[in-house]
Amino acid sequence: MERIADPKLEVARLWRNPSIRRLSLSIAILAIAVVIFIALYSYFSADKLKQDWLDKEAAMLGSLAQDHPELATDWLKQLSQADEPSPEAIAEGRRIMERYGMTPSAMETSWLPVLGNYRFRTFWILIGAATTFIALLTWLLFRVIRRQLGEIRSLAVAMEDTVKHNRPMAYRMYDEGELGLLANSAQELTIRLRETIEQLHRDKAFLKDTVADISHQLKTPLASLMIYIDLLQAGQADAEHAAEFLRTCKRELDRMEWLTLTLLKLARLEADALQMSLRDTNLAETIQHAVHLISPLAVSKKVTLRIEDSDRGLIVPHDSHWLAEALANLFKNAVEHSPIGGTVSISWENTPVFVRVQVKDQGNGIDPRHLPHIFKKFYRNSSEGSGVGLGLPLAKSIVEKHGGVLSAAVNPIGGMMFHLSLPQHPFPVPSGELTEL
Amino acid sequence: MRSYGAMAGRYLKHQRRKSILTIVGIILSVALISSLGTMGQALKDNLLLDTKHKEGSFYFGYSKPTPELYDTLKNNVLVDQLGVYRPGITTSLEKPYSVEVGHVDENGFKLLPIHLSEGRLPQSTDELVVETWLLDRLPGLPQLNGTTELDGPDGKPRSYRIVGVLSNEKRSQLSGSSKAYTLADPATLTVNSQSLIVLTLKPGVDINRQIEAFTKLNDSLFTNEQLLALMGEAADNGLNKALAIIFGTLIGLVVLSTIAVIYNAFHIAVLERIRQFGLLRTLGATPGQIRNLVFREATALAAVGVPLGLAIGWFGMSFVLWLMTQGGLKIMMMDQFHLTFHWWIMGGSFVIGFAAVYLAAWLPARKASSVSPVEAAKGAGSIVRESYRRSRIPSLLNLAGVEGRMASNNIRRNRTKFRITTFSIVISILLFIVFHYFTQQALSMTTTTNEDDRIAFQLNQISSSESDQSRQSADFLTDEMMQELRRLPGVHGVYGTYRNATAQALVNDQEFNSDIAKQTDMENQQTEWDEKTYKLLATRIVLYDDARLQEAQNYLQSGSIDPDLLAGEDGVLLVQTIKPYNRNGKKVIMPLTGYKVGDKIKLWLNSDQDSEKKLVREVKVAGILTQSPFGSPYEGSMLTVITAKPTFASLLETAPEQYPPSFYHASRIGVDIALKDQADAQPVRVKLQEMVREIPGTSLIDIAEEQKGTRNFNLQMQIFVYGFLIIIGVIGSLNIINTVQTNLLLRRREIGLLQAVGMTMGQIRRMASAEGLWFGVIGSFWGIVLGFGCSYLLYLQLSSVQGFPYEFPWQASLIASGAALLVGLLSVQGPLRRMEKANLLEELREEA
Amino acid sequence: MNVISVDGLSKSYGTGTTQVKALHDVSFSIPQGQFVAVVGASGSGKSTLLHLLGGLDKPSGGYVHIDGDNLYGLKEKERAVFRRRKIGFIFQSYNLIPVLNVEENIQLPLLLDHRQPDKAYINDLIHTLGLHERRKHLPSELSGGQQQRVAIGRALAYRPAIVLADEPTGNLDSANGREVIDLLKLAVHQYHQTVVVITHDMNVAAEADRVLNLQDGKLISDTSSQGRLV
Incomplete structure (x- = not known):
């Protein structure tokens, strides 16, 4: 059994949801588009700014050149200086500017058309672009969420169907991701409910x-x-x-x-009202006990209950009392079907998974067609035996409660063979019976 | 195991050997790609540095400037550095030497190709720098930091202190006139029309566009063409484009080969595990999850291989270069060869490496994910119904007996596998041929490969028109002296230098190559002789002594070189291949005439004299050479005829007016000394200087340094080329081995079945070998065809830079095909031997 | 409720003159918790039926409903996920991924579904199957019987509703074969799974609650359990 134990949604698990993958792809594409847009914008905007600024400078140079041509050349040289302006020069210049009232705070940006244009342009274009991108993003997100909510709604409707009307779930989902797991659990829940x-x-x-x-x-x-x-x-x-x-x-x-x-x-x-107490006990002793229970009957029919050469020290987890009862029923059945003076041989062997007990009789055996039915209540194929036809079903029930298997086969050399398999290590109990929550 | 993806790692670990082979393939390919990129870029970078070194680092200059021009340029915002050179007065020294003291300002020293070898640059107008060899000729015989007296700018002699010494130039040594430099005083600097202004522009300025504007300022503008071409700013961007295309093609081919190798490896890995993938599908794995598994494997392989490849490529290159510098080689004739680390090349190779791996893994991933789950369920007894189309053309293999027939059937049955295997062989061969072709052509384009490369010293007789007659009839240096020189350690050869003569060859139309008229602007006059009309071709007549004739053996195309025969029959060696400019202004290599061995060439010996009687002598072509062994390999438009001494003498005697004996004679006038590779020039130099002192009237020209550089350049190219070729060979072989081996291993059960049916191991071996050979044959065929195509494309690109005729790369093709066949055959043997040892029943029963 | 419901199922291979009808209009239903054996001679279509029940192949006609879902109405990817959660396969041989050890092979379907297995449960399971000493071994180091047990362990690990077994005892000796059958029966009794086994071994068939007999692609007999007899 597996467990969807961890309620935390780690990143790796997040990635398995198809919706997240789709969303990531769209966002990635959007991001690339945004980057490209920004690059283009900054390039063209800077270019336009350069043009505007150069125009202003050209105008200044032109007017200077008319009256003071040598100053014009100087100005040009200063312009083309690529080095950082020296702080002293800046300070000096600022002082002059202040004298004539040209401080940054007092200068309205709109008086400098170059900057004014730039600001205007930047503001409107960026607002427009931002709005567009956000709109796109919103649309994408809505799309994804809507799809998911749609799936959830379908699940809800289907579950309602099952719960209220006991119909099978109409909407099934087989998908990876969290919704898929939810749908799976819901589906299993409805199945279990019906079961x-x-x-x-x-x-x-x-x-x-x-x-x-x-x-x-x-x-x-x-x-x-x-x-x-x-x-x-x-x-x-x-x-x-x-x-x-x-x-x-x-x-x-x-x-x-x-x-x-x-x-x-x-x-x-x-009805599962009885619990077996499985303990590691010596199997040979249990078998011996069962033999003891049946020996009166065996003696009366002159049938020998022979225990073949098997491991006497074998320890198997089982409920000694109940298993002895089951074995006794098997022996009884064997003895009843044996001819006078016949032998019922009992042996057991150890395999990796099970311990297999074999009970062979020398009776007439039965028609293989009847085999599936002999463990049904009150089934009697012959009028032999004093039983009512409950011995074998009881044995089977007990064995199954042990987590084992009881089966019968026809011995090719005559008579019946019963196999009783017990697990050496009891199978993990399934977490919860059907009627237990 | 945290997730099913960890299975990818298990698969790789399970197939350790194969994974390692694939990783090695990736490493080699990525190393090759990054090396190619780095090399190409480094070459360009270093060529740039070298050009700046040789031609100067200025962008353009003005040869006839005016003072106004100088002022304008000083104030120009775009100009970065501005330098001025003003020539001075020439001071005559001991004949025939002279020196001119030029003035260069500070920036000029930076921009012009003036290279110090010792000392420092002049910092005042009293200081001077001169060439090393001139020191011995200056008045006062000064050393470094000594003083000398030379004519100053005003014509009057003044004293200069020599603060620095420049490296020797061959040109100045040969002509005898040298330049010395002193600082130009900025205060007194006047720019006039004799001066030279050179300048650079600020970085980021589009040089090409500005040239027009600058030309408007003064039309004596000239550009530093080579530098601008390398920077990509020349009007003709052909070189850069061609380089980009060439390197791009080469890298593309390597990438293709990588993809082929990895595709093969993955394809086969997937095929081997098809049942497992089917099993995974029955367990409920989606096709996407299976694709994911394959891609994870690819990622793991790439994550190991690509970084290692980059590292090995870089360090390998650095190591090889370090080795070469340790061995005393100057890399690529440049003083400093730095391997510059360009992020974009490493990053690019990284991305290309990963992309190639993913691309290669894509199809196999798709194949794995599309396997039907029933594949796993069907299991052992699945009989794939193969569509068997009867092929109309019976294969040649059918001739090879029953094994051949089976081999041919096997191949036909699985066309796809056959195509995949041959594809890798084709790629490998293609790569080898193209690389070989490219490198050979690049080598021949960039190097002058003839014996001149080895000549390090020249001893010449100083000729003056009034020299004694006696001296002229005697050889310069006796034969014993020549032998003595030959015995010096490190000397490869000592050759005599003689006078050359020119004549006109009378060539009829059949002998003349008509392509010349079609492709070049060469015009040839015609003349009549002996009632026939002939074209006139200028011919150079050269004398070779025995030593030179010996070397000429290596250049023999047809015929033979036997000095006695030459002398006896008036035999000559002919060089008829020339390198003219074609109509597009590019140089092309083509034959001028079509003479064959045994033909007779008519030489009109007194063509310069306007005499009625033509003095025509016939010489017999005893041998044809591919190029001139000495001197420039190809003439621009002349035939070259090489004779032995007796013939030369007799030709001269035939037309004494054309060849006055006062100048023309068959005696030795000088000696060329060639050094062996890696030889130390100093002992030879010392001996030669001694001889110069002992024998009056001799001059020594010392070009040992230059020669060493040129010689080594060729060597380095060879090293690089063959290094690359070997790596490519290894990649190709890896590919072939991997493919063929897995091919066989996949068919283990089939072979087991054949054994059970009664085929002996020997027959099976023959069958597998036949298949292997057939792969090789078909692969070679297509490889050569495609190789021809690709090399032709490359030829078109290369010939746009410099023209030469197309030669099919026979050598490369043969080597590659032979190697492919051999590798194919050998790689079959290994798995077969393994199968031989394995238990027959195990093979048949084996499920996996 | 019927866990498996097959309606008019047909499958043919090839076209024209080379057409082979593997299954011909087969219909039956199997309720939950039954151990069903499918018997028939070679070429009777048993394997094809199994493959179609598991969604491995596409039928030429008819429907297969599992737990009420039309198996072939799902998309390929959905069918894969369905298989992962609801169907378990056991083949005659070659059941395990060679590069994974016993423990990992058992957990594989869970890992494909990105679920973390219950360590304690898996531990117990491995113990019960007698594979405890070999839990870190690769399939190449296991015997045939052990490999089949691992395959069964895998089928028990995620408790699919149906377990489909194709000649699970075919390559095993009788002792190992018995064990496999016993384990499958346990799956039915303990875990309420439905097991469909293809076999030609009549002993195996004898163990089943119900036997479907195929011949030449047609269902010729369906011996199901009858009511109790007195």
């Missing part, structure tokens, strides 16, 4: 089914019980028959009890 609703429906149906199962299964023994009790109450049976009837009743009651218990167990397992 949760379906799961709830399923749970309801399951509950209904379980109740129906229980009542159905109980109906028959209850009916027999009623008949027998009636007979006994009526006193119409002799002592021998009465004892017989009583024994039958006890048997039926036992059976009902076992049925109820098992069904409840199963129901609770499937």
